Amino acid sequence: MSGSGDEEAPGRQAIRKLAPGRLVIASHNPGKVREIEALLGPYGIQPVSAAALDLPEPEETGTTFVANAELKALQAADLSGLPALADDSGLCVDALNGDPGIYSARWAGPGKDFAVAMRRVEDAIAAKGPDASRDAHFVCALALAWPDGHVEWFEGRVDGTLVWPPRGDRGFGYDPLFVPLGHDISFGEMDPEAKHAMSHRARAFAQLVAAVL
Ligand SMILES: O=c1nc[nH]c2c1ncn2[C@H]1C[C@H](O)[C@@H](COP(=O)(O)OP(=O)(O)OP(=O)(O)O)O1
Numbered sequence: 001m002s003g004s005g006d007e008e009a010p011g012r013q014a015i016r017k018l019a020p021g022r023l024v025i026a027s028h029n030p031g032k033v034r035e036i037e038a039l040l041g042p043y044g045i046q047p048v049s050a051a052a053l054d055l056p057e058p059e060e061t062g063t064t065f066v067a068n069a070e071l072k073a074l075q076a077a078d079l080s081g082l083p084a085l086a087d088d089s090g091l092c093v094d095a096l097n098g099d100p101g102i103y104s105a106r107w108a109g110p111g112k113d114f115a116v117a118m119r120r121v122e123d124a125i126a127a128k129g130p131d132a133s134r135d136a137h138f139v140c141a142l143a144l145a146w147p148d149g150h151v152e153w154f155e156g157r158v159d160g161t162l163v164w165p166p167r168g169d170r171g172f173g174y175d176p177l178f179v180p181l182g183h184d185i186s187f188g189e190m191d192p193e194a195k196h197a198m199s200h201r202a203r204a205f206a207q208l209v210a211a212v213l
């Protein structure tokens with residue numbers, strides 16, 4: 001899925017002219033920043049992170065992944081005067097009617113403790129009874145904002161099932177719980193390259209590349 005306010009993408013030419021370091025990654029999550037840098041690597045763009053620029057972490061007041069990605073990207077583009085790429089993502093669990101969804105980071109609490117967040121997910125599924133579905137998917141919305149306020153967005157999704165206990169310590173967030181369809185190891189156990197070949201983030205990124213790079 002992708003969309004934009006306009007038919008044309010005025011950013012299309014501009015991004016090709018980006019000098020190294022001229023794209024802000026509007027995220028304060030080091031796991032995400034690492035993955036986005038790896039995805040951008042082949043395109044010769046050396047991004048600068050929001051943390052490196054000391055940009056504030058905006059309150060995520062949107063009710064959709066796209067809305068939150070847009071507000072993060074727009075704020076970073078506005079404050080930095082540079083194009084900015086934001087990611088809003090999360091884990092949607094069928095048995096929990098899509099929760100934690102856009103609240104995935106918030107379920108980890110102020111300490112951003114994903115051992116706690118994963119336990120919350122498991123407890124919530126268990127509370128639905130032994131026959132509760134363990135199907136889940138990750139969603140990633142990427143928003144690319146320009147200092148003039150133009151925004152383009154792209155979405156990707158990957159389906160899978162949740163395991164317990166958590167498996168593996170690669171990746172970040174809920175990765176140790178999530179086994180993608182057709183595989184038997186979790187994102188937490190996978191090589192980063194393998195995750196990039198199939199993840200929600202990689203799928204959204206592929207659409208961004210097709211539209212913009
Ligand atoms: O590939 C992933 N593997 C595991 N967990 C993931 C993934 N992708 C998103 N997630 C979970 C954890 C993350 O904390 C939350 C996103 O919340 P989200 O608000 O988009 O990001 P965030 O607050 O961590 O950083 P920021 O908003 O500064 O980009 O969903």
Ligand SMILES: [Mg+2]
Nearest residue numbers: 028060088105
């Ligand atoms: Mg966030």
